[in-house]
Amino acid sequence: xxxxxxxxxxxxxxxxxxxxxxxxxxxxxxxxxxxxxxxxxxxxxxxxxxxxxxxxxxxxxxxxxxxxxxxxxxxxxxxxxxxxxxxxxxxxxxxxxxxxxxxxxxxxxxxxxxxxxxxxxxxxxxxxxxxxxxxxxxxxxxxxxxxxxxxxxxxxxxxxxxxxxxxxxxxxxxxxxxxxxxxxxxxxxxxxxxxxxxxxxxxxxxxxxxxxxxxxxxxxxxxxxxxxxxxxxxxxxxxxxxxxxxxxxxxxxxxxxxxxxxxxxxxxxxxxxxxxxxxxxxxxxxxxxxxxxxxxxxxxxxxxxxxxxxxxxxxxxxxxxxxxxxxxxxxxxxxxxxxxxxxxxxxxxxxxxxxxxxxxxxxxxxxxxxxxxxxx
Amino acid sequence: xxxxxxxxxxxxxxxxxxxxxxxxxxxxxxxxxxxxxxxxxxxxxxxxxxxxxxxxxxxxxxxxxxxxxxxxxxxxxxxxxxxxxxxxxxxxxxxxxxxxxxxxxxxxxxxxxxxxxxx
Numbered sequence: 001x002x003x004x005x006x007x008x009x010x011x012x013x014x015x016x017x018x019x020x021x022x023x024x025x026x027x028x029x030x031x032x033x034x035x036x037x038x039x040x041x042x043x044x045x046x047x048x049x050x051x052x053x054x055x056x057x058x059x060x061x062x063x064x065x066x067x068x069x070x071x072x073x074x075x076x077x078x079x080x081x082x083x084x085x086x087x088x089x090x091x092x093x094x095x096x097x098x099x100x101x102x103x104x105x106x107x108x109x110x111x112x113x114x115x116x117x118x119x120x121x122x123x124x125x126x127x128x129x130x131x132x133x134x135x136x137x138x139x140x141x142x143x144x145x146x147x148x149x150x151x152x153x154x155x156x157x158x159x160x161x162x163x164x165x166x167x168x169x170x171x172x173x174x175x176x177x178x179x180x181x182x183x184x185x186x187x188x189x190x191x192x193x194x195x196x197x198x199x200x201x202x203x204x205x206x207x208x209x210x211x212x213x214x215x216x217x218x219x220x221x222x223x224x225x226x227x228x229x230x231x232x233x234x235x236x237x238x239x240x241x242x243x244x245x246x247x248x249x250x251x252x253x254x255x256x257x258x259x260x261x262x263x264x265x266x267x268x269x270x271x272x273x274x275x276x277x278x279x280x281x282x283x284x285x286x287x288x289x290x291x292x293x294x295x296x297x298x299x300x301x302x303x304x305x306x307x308x309x310x311x312x313x314x315x316x317x318x319x320x321x322x323x324x325x326x327x328x329x330x331x332x333x334x335x336x337x338x339x340x341x342x343x344x345x346x347x348x349x350x351x352x353x354x355x356x357x358x359x360x361x362x363x364x365x366x367x368x369x370x371x372x373x374x375x376x
Numbered sequence: 377x378x379x380x381x382x383x384x385x386x387x388x389x390x391x392x393x394x395x396x397x398x399x400x401x402x403x404x405x406x407x408x409x410x411x412x413x414x415x416x417x418x419x420x421x422x423x424x425x426x427x428x429x430x431x432x433x434x435x436x437x438x439x440x441x442x443x444x445x446x447x448x449x450x451x452x453x454x455x456x457x458x459x460x461x462x463x464x465x466x467x468x469x470x471x472x473x474x475x476x477x478x479x480x481x482x483x484x485x486x487x488x489x490x491x492x493x494x495x
Contacts, residue, residue, distance in 0.1 A: 036432040037407035227406075227432060300410050300454075302430050327409035327432055334410070356428065 007053035008148050008205045009212055016216075016223050024121035026054040029225040036227035040329040043194055043232055044370075047156035048224035049215050052193075056124025057144035057202060060115040060135070070115045073138035074108065077131065079251065079274045081261035085110045090174045090189050092259050094251055095130060100276030100283070101247035102254065103130065105239065109176040109189060116176070116187065118149070118200070120241045147187075148208035153198030153232075155373065156220035161188075161199055164214055168199065173374035181211065193229065195236025195372040234335055235328045237294060237367030243305060244292060244323040244337055250276070252283035253339065255292045255367075260284065290320065291345040294367040295336040295353070299360055302326050302334040303353040309338055310352045313359050319344060322353060328369055335369050336362065378481055379490035380441050385465065386484060393481075395441060396469040397429070397460065400494045405431040408460040413449040414471060420446060422480075427470050429460065441484070443476040 004027045013020065018029035029051065031039065042048060062069035071082035080093040087110050095103035104123040109116040119127045124143075131141045152161055161168045165179045171190040178185050187202035203211045215221050230240070239245045245254045263269045266281050274280075297303050303325045308318040325336030336353075344351055347366050352359035378386045383401035387394045402408070410430040420426055420440040427438035449471045453459060459468040475481070485493065 031406070035407050037409075231432065300457075301412065301428075302410060302435075304435070327430070329432070 005054075007051055008208045009051045009053060009150075012209055012212060013051065013223070018223070018225060021226070023226055024054055026121065028054060029223070031225040031227045032223050034222060036225070036231065037329050039222065039224045039228035040231050042222050043154045043196060043224055043228060044330050045155070046220040046222070047152060047154040047160050047198075047218075048194070048228070049212060049221050050151040050153065050224050050229055051148070051212070052151050052200065053148040053208070054121035055149055056119040056121065056127060057147060057149060058117040058119065058128060058131070059142040059144060060117060060131070061113070061140045061142065062138060063140075065113050067110045067112055067115055070139050071110065073135045074115060074117075074131075075264070075270065076273060077134055077275065078108075079260045079264050079277070079280055080108070081263040081270070082108055082110075082115070083270070084261075084263065087112045088176055090176050090191060094256065094259060095127065096251065096274055096276040096280065097247055098275045099247070100250045100279030102241070102245045102249055102251060103127070103247065105241055105245065107189070107191065111176065111178070122242060144202070146205050147202045148205055149200060149202050150208070150212055150215075151192050151198065151200045152215060152221070153192045153194040153196045153224075154220075155197065157196070157198040158375075160215055160218050160221050161201075163218070164211075171199075173197070173376045182207065186211075190375065193236075193238060194232035195238070195368055195370060196232070197373050197375050231326055231329060234324050234326060234337065235330055235368065235370040236372055237337070237369060239292075240324055249292070249339070250280055250283055250288060252280060252288040253290055253292065257284060287342060290339050290341050292323070292337060293340050293345050294365045294369060295322070295325075295338055295351070295362040296365050296369070297334040297336065297353065297360060297362040298350075300334065301355050301360060303336045303355060303360070303362060307336075307338075307353045307355060309340060309362075310354065310359060311344060313352050313361070318354075319351070330370050337367070340364065377487060378484035379487070379493075380484055381493070382439050382441075384438065384441055386441055386481065388481060391474050391478075392447060392472050393441075393444075393475060394469045394472050395438075397438065397464055398490070398494075399464050402461050402464040402468075405429065405433070405436060405460075407432045408457045411453045411457045411460065411470075413451070413454060414446050416446055416449050416471075418446050420444060420473070429457075438470055440473070442480045444473045446471050446473050448472040
């Protein structure tokens, strides 16, 4: 694993007994001795700490020193209303391509004099190049390379973080703030990737281990690996880039129309003006031919990524496929997401997934599988 | 107890061999969430995929260790797949079979050889 990068928390993971695996060019913990299942359940019952330092942290700064000018520039790459994003607030966004496919999904925060953007690890180099090639002149694109990113998720996350940074209790879901801990600035958002209430905290590399250790010293906080992160986000119905969404899926097909605010839609104040607007706006009004759905396999056999979906128990061509699937520890049942033709995408419809040569029934269902517990 | 290179254990009792997976295999798989068992009464050949085991991470096949006939399967395992992690060498046996040729047992590893394999 010599070409792989390590986050500043690498030694801490190894010391905690993590099994390290290659992920997006990094050596990352896939699980700790607790194991994926118990890590998942622990996060839902108490609090889980995740090292997400491999993700890209980027600052977009306009020459004017106003976040709204950086927002105006970034709006040329995403179908999202960023100019009306208030200071101290964060929003989900998507980089689209000229064909209306998805290049990556990201979080954008307004921090007064600049935007703070968090992108996926596997896409960060191309995202940064993409922003630099399209935004240069309007914005300076600075990659933040000296800070770790730690997620703290679950019902006990608030109390745990409060004991280090009391003011975090005042934050609501998708708020962002800069708060001091032991003399250093933490960049905190109240958000995450588990469907739980919680926070993501950007901390300078030099203090990251001490900060993580201070949280892990608390009884309700356990370290959680990538395995449970995946099953948690799946139960929460959240997309994983490169699996549920990619350049072959449009935001409408992916059922992410909610991320496209009125201002960017047909008839809105700043209609279109993003890559692939023709297709995406037309799908918004006409509907897309296929749609991402939740699927509950009726038996106990998990339906994993790549499983082909059929309309009937016998015969016919595949009509879609599973893009994420596995066992949902909170539901104690298999759960999956995949794409189906619009006519089969209505909740309650039964389709068939082919697992080891056998067609097994699965029911289309609303997402998320497990209601989220965000503090709105 | 005998062991295969596929991390299965075999226990001979009279003419019947009980088959399960080793503790090492169970640990490597992680939390088991689904087990699919063969039909009792079926004839199998060495290397046939006779059972499926799925953990939170992935699916794996359980292979027939030798030619023979499945005589009994552990139905309780389908209802409680977690038993594979809790008691891999005992309660979580997968199936029992009679062997076409009992001498094949001599070809499998003993405990010391298996321990050396997983070293």
